[in-house]
Amino acid sequence: MRYLEYKETLQRGSVGFPFAYYHITPSHPRYTMPPHWHDECELIRIQEGTFTLMVNRDIFSLHAGDTAFINSGFLHSGIPEDCRYECIVFDLDYYLKNHQYTPENLSTLLSQQKLIRTFFPASMTEFQEIFRTMVHALSRHQTGYTLITEGALYHFLGLLLRRDYLVENPGRGATHSKKFRECKTILNYIALHYTEPITLKEMAECVHMNPNYFCRFFREMTHQSPIAYLNYYRIECACEKLCMSNARVLDIALDCGFSDVNYFIKVFKKYKNMTPLQYLKQHA
Missing domain, CATH: 1.10.10.60 (Homeodomain-like)
Structure with a gap:
């Protein structure tokens, strides 16, 4: 993962499956995450230790079991401490634009009128189970992993709507x-x-x-x-x-x-x- 580019322009996964998975440990040469952004969204899941995450000007303290969601184009950086973490970077717009039926309240994500909340603590077990499914599929590449990953993504979006977890974008000014x-x-x-x-x-x-x-x-x-x-x-x-x-x-x-x-x-x-x-x- 080349976090050193202030704006990442790498292709994630393949054209028809725009997902990339990264596992970061203290021995990784890019263990610390400098400020950067990319057009794709990103999930950061903490396995152990602590991770201080900066998203635009907000600061979050993540611990084992917590997950953060980074919306498209958001400036973010992170300081891990005795930490192992996983990242999934993916093109959410690809799925919103190409799905034959996108609910109106999800289409607001395309225009960024609304955003997906940033912090999903370990206590939000429904969401954590979805994230674990995605990580398991992407890290192992077993038969059917692409379908399992995409299914988990749609499950995630559906649960966001059911729980009303889309938030207004405060940064449109x-x-x-x-x-x-x-x-x-x-x-x-x-x-x-x-x-x-x-x-x-x-x-x-x-x-x-x-x-x-x-x-x-x-x-x-x-x-x-x-x-x-x-x-x-x-x-x-x-x-x-x-x-x-x-x-x-x-x-x-x-x-x-x-x-x-x-x-x-x-x-x-x-x-x-x-x-x-x-x-x-x-x-x-």
């Missing part, structure tokens, strides 16, 4: 939308230019703000400072390169925008609690 467009613009800028020197002034100019206001804006949207996010993003990219290439640590540091290898190692230890070489040995 112009100001709210503008802020998220600006946030996505700067995340895109960082994703495209993280290998180069980037100053706070350059990031602020990207969204036509002065640096002081930009810092407040960025922290409001992502819960961290612009420079902290830039360093974090670069370290996540470095982790991926350490796992997927034979390049030297010095070359990876330079490729990820660090001009000083000693500073790179210092920042790496801050985020990963180990040196790049220790990380490489652990993930070899």
Whole structure:
């Protein structure tokens, strides 16, 4: 799962079955989930540990047995702690558009007049059973798994209607939308230019703000400072390169925008609690 792209554009599953399943453990090179979004919806199911989830500007604390639903286009990120979790990313619009009969109150999901609620605690056993069915089918790929997965999805949608769990979209106002467009613009800028020197002034100019206001804006949207996010993003990219290439640590540091290898190692230890070489040995 390439969470490092601020907006994921990967094809999920196949054209006729747009589902993808990911199992994430502490040894996974993309264990932490940086701010990103995608056009598909996503289910995040916690197996053990805790997971602090940020969705737009809301924060949720997830524990074993809890599940979160991420609506299409929503900015989200997560910080796991001693956590194992599963993600199902899928194109809900595909099923809403291609089903021969879509109830009117579900069609509001296509326009995002209404949204699916975010938090499904472990105590909501009816929903958790549906999520377990989907995970079991997608993780094992046994005969008939596509039909079982799609059946579980329709069961989920039907139960949402029965329980009246669709919610009004609070973010349809112009100001709210503008802020998220600006946030996505700067995340895109960082994703495209993280290998180069980037100053706070350059990031602020990207969204036509002065640096002081930009810092407040960025922290409001992502819960961290612009420079902290830039360093974090670069370290996540470095982790991926350490796992997927034979390049030297010095070359990876330079490729990820660090001009000083000693500073790179210092920042790496801050985020990963180990040196790049220790990380490489652990993930070899």
